[in-house]
Amino acid sequence: MFRKVFYTFGLIFFVCCSFGCWGEDVKSEPTSPANLSHVLSLVDSVKVDGKNITFVYIYSNYPDYKPAIASGEGVSCVDDVGRMLEVLEHEVLNWGNDSLKFVAKGMTEFLLRMCTEDGLWYNFIYKNGNINKTHQNSIASFGWWAVRGLRGLASAYNIFSHVDEDDTLLENIRAKIFVSQSQWRKRLVSYGKYKNTDIGRIPAWLINDASDVTSELILALTKLYRAGFTEYYDDIRKFSEAIVLTQFRDDCHPLNGMYFCWKNLWHCWGNNQAYALTESFRIIGDASYLSSVKVWADNFVRFVVNEDYPNEIKLFSDSTYVIKDYPDIAYGINSIYRGLKSLYEISNNEEYQSLAERVFGWYKGNNVVGVKMYDEETGRCYDGIDESGVNLNSGAESTIECLLSIYKRGYY
Numbered sequence: 001m002f003r004k005v006f007y008t009f010g011l012i013f014f015v016c017c018s019f020g021c022w023g024e025d026v027k028s029e030p031t032s033p034a035n036l037s038h039v040l041s042l043v044d045s046v047k048v049d050g051k052n053i054t055f056v057y058i059y060s061n062y063p064d065y066k067p068a069i070a071s072g073e074g075v076s077c078v079d080d081v082g083r084m085l086e087v088l089e090h091e092v093l094n095w096g097n098d099s100l101k102f103v104a105k106g107m108t109e110f111l112l113r114m115c116t117e118d119g120l121w122y123n124f125i126y127k128n129g130n131i132n133k134t135h136q137n138s139i140a141s142f143g144w145w146a147v148r149g150l151r152g153l154a155s156a157y158n159i160f161s162h163v164d165e166d167d168t169l170l171e172n173i174r175a176k177i178f179v180s181q182s183q184w185r186k187r188l189v190s191y192g193k194y195k196n197t198d199i200g201r202i203p204a205w206l207i208n209d210a211s212d213v214t215s216e217l218i219l220a221l222t223k224l225y226r227a228g229f230t231e232y233y234d235d236i237r238k239f240s241e242a243i244v245l246t247q248f249r250d251d252c253h254p255l256n257g258m259y260f261c262w263k264n265l266w267h268c269w270g271n272n273q274a275y276a277l278t279e280s281f282r283i284i285g286d287a288s289y290l291s292s293v294k295v296w297a298d299n300f301v302r303f304v305v306n307e308d309y310p311n312e313i314k315l316f317s318d319s320t321y322v323i324k325d326y327p328d329i330a331y332g333i334n335s336i337y338r339g340l341k342s343l344y345e346i347s348n349n350e351e352y353q354s355l356a357e358r359v360f361g362w363y364k365g366n367n368v369v370g371v372k373m374y375d376e377e378t379g380r381c382y383d384g385i386d387e388s389g390v391n392l393n394s395g396a397e398s399t400i401e402c403l404l405s406i407y408k409r410g411y412y
Contacts, residue, residue: 030095031095032090032091032094032095032097033406033407033409033410033411033412034087034090034091034379034403034406034407034412035376035377035378035379036087036091036379036403037378037379038060038065038378038379038380038394038399039056039084039087039379039396039399039400039403040103041060041065041067042056042057042060042067042396042399043055043056043057043103044056044057044067044075045106046127046128046129047129048113048129051109051113052105052106052109053106053109053110053113053125053129054103054105054106054107054109054110055075055076055081055106055107055110055125056076056080056081056084056107056396056400057069057075057076057395057396058070058073058074058075058076058077058080058395058396058397059393059395059396060393060394060395060396061393062392062393062394063392065380065394069127072135073124073132073135073137073138074124074125074126074127074132074135074138075125075126075127076110076124076125076396077123077124077125077137077138077145078110078111078114078121078122078123078145078146078148078149078152079123079144079145079148079397080396080397080400081107081110081111081149081152082111082145082148082149082150082151082152082153083148083151083152083397083400083401083404084107084152084396084400085104085107085108085111085151085152085153085155085156085159086151086152086155086400086404087400087403087404087407088100088103088104088107088155088159089104089155089156089158089159090404090407092104092159092163093158093159093162093163094407098163101159101163101164104156104159104160105160105166105169107152107156108152108153108156108160108169108173110125111149111152111153111156111176112153112172112173112176113131114131114145114149115146115149115176115179115180116140116179117179118179118182118183119142119146119176119179119180119181119182119183120140120141120142120146120183121140121141121142121145121146121149121180122138122139122140122145123135123137123138123145124137124138142180142183142184142207142208143207143208143213144213144216144270146180146183147207147213147216147217147220148216149180150177150180150217150220151216151219151220151223153173153176153177153220154177154220154221154223154224154227155223156169156173157170157173157174157177157224157227158223158227160173161227177224177229184207184217184235185235187205187206187207188205188235188238188239189205190204190205191205191238192205193205195209197263197264198263198264198316198317199260199263199264199315199316199317202245202246202260203241203242203245203246205238205239205242206239206242206246207239208262209262209263210261210262211242211243211246211259211260211261211262211273212259212261212262212267212270212271212272212273214239214242214243214276215243215270215271215272215273215275215276215277216270216272216276217239218236218239218240218243218276218277218279218280219272219275219276219279221235221236221239222236222276222279222280222282222283225283226283233283233284236280236283236284237280237284237286240276240277240280240284240286240289243259243273243276243277243292244277244288244289244292246259246260246273247259247260247273247292247295247296248260248315249295250319253319254299254303255300255303255313255315255321256295256299256300257295257296257297257298257299257300257301258296258300258313258315259271259273259274259296260315261273264314264315264316264317265312265313265314266312266313266314266315267311267312267313267332268304268309268310268311268312268328268329268331268332268333268335268336269311269329269331269332269335270331270332270335271332271335271336272335272338272339273296273339274292274293274296274297274336274339274340274342274343275335275338275339275342277289277290277292277293277339278290278293278339278342278343278345278346279342281293281346282346290343290346290347293339293343294343294347296339297339297340297343297352297355301336301340301355301359302355304336305355305358305359307323308325308328308367308368309328309332309333309336309362309367309368310323310324310325311324311325311326311327311328311329311332312324325387326384326385326386326387327384327385327386327391328362328367328368328384328385328386329383329384329385329397329398329401330363330373330381330384330397330398330399330401330402330405331397331398331401333359333360333362333363333401333402333405334401334402334404334405336359337356337359337360337405337408337409338404338405338408340352340355340356340359341353341356341408341409344356360405360409363381363402363405363412367385368385369385369389369390371385371389371390373385373390373402374402374406374412376412379399379403380394380399381394381398381399381401381402381403382394382398383395383398384398
């Protein structure tokens with residue numbers, strides 16, 4: 001019912017804006033570069049304890065692209081709702097799409113409900129709004145879905161501190177950020193300490209010993225800092241220092257500049273270390289962050305592009321490595337693209353702009369199968385490329401990550 005009502009309103013709004021329902025003298029406003037038709041078709045809501053909880057379905061399968069439910073998980077997750085709020089932040093604040101504020105509010109309520117009183121986070125919900133508390137990827141913890149939830153709350157705070165000025169909602173957001181703070185600061189107690197591994201020592205204050213998870217927390221913290229949470233300056237600095245220390249450096253090795261995501265592994269999905277460091281640099285101004293990202297761009301990114309965006313790379317203590325080629329997914333492409341694009345914005349080095357454009361080209365068909373992965377007419381981004389070709393499904397994550405790339409570029 002929610003989707004039908006939403007689309008009736010949305011269609012009227014779109015026609016009026018596009019064709020001048022209020023007279024021919026209405027000046028045309030800049031329009032968003034992103035097509036949200038598909039991702040909004042995956043949006044639904046449920047009433048829980050008198051509140052409207054809005055979510056986005058995880059899966060959408062070819063050929064009808066209707067929402068699909070995975071057995072054992074649920075219909076939606078913090079992982080996707082958190083990132084969807086970043087899409088809505090762009091639409092509401094940058095493109096004036098106020099019609100999406102009620103979607104943003106419902107998704108904010110979703111995230112608030114998934115964060116426990118001690119700052120741990122659940123991930124999946126069922127169709128009736130109940131929380132899945134037993135699935136291995138939904139147990140209350142502070143890891144992947146927690147940091148993505150915080151990314152979403154940071155975007156929600158930006159939205160509702162600029163529009164509507166809903167003091168109660170803003171206070172609820174601040175409260176969940178504060179209790180989550182107790183969890184990430186437990187890691188910072190180990191600042192300056194290290195753990196020994198087969199490939200050398202790693203900072204002991206990473207979130208779950210993983211630089212990829214930590215990088216996504218930095219994305220949330222830097223946004224919160226710019227929104228007025230200046231008390232997070234040292235948190236950003238310390239976590240960013242940890243990211244730099246996870247970089248593999250060997251001028252004579254083809255993987256020079258790679259950031260280990262976890263242990264001896266790099267994976268394409270969620271490799272946001274470079275993007276996080278550029279965002280930290282804008283605040284902290286530490287030249288070592290920028291130097292690290294330049295080594296990544298000048299060496300490792302070129303290797304990854306030439307290898308057609310491998311899914312995983314394992315590096316061993318004897319300097320040998322193995323590559324897992326597939327799947328190629330938008331979550332990996334967007335992570336690399338935004339890191340490069342931010343590096344270009346800071347450095348004004350056209351080589352980084354050119355390299356970023358080459359990476360963005362993956363969406364436009366510059367990939368191993370020569371197929372456009374984003375359809376600007378429908379707003380769908382396909383779920384990836386594997387050994388057999390293109391996965392024509394189009395779930396929330398793939399589409400959201402592609403849309404975030406488009407916002408970063410400013411056009412498709």
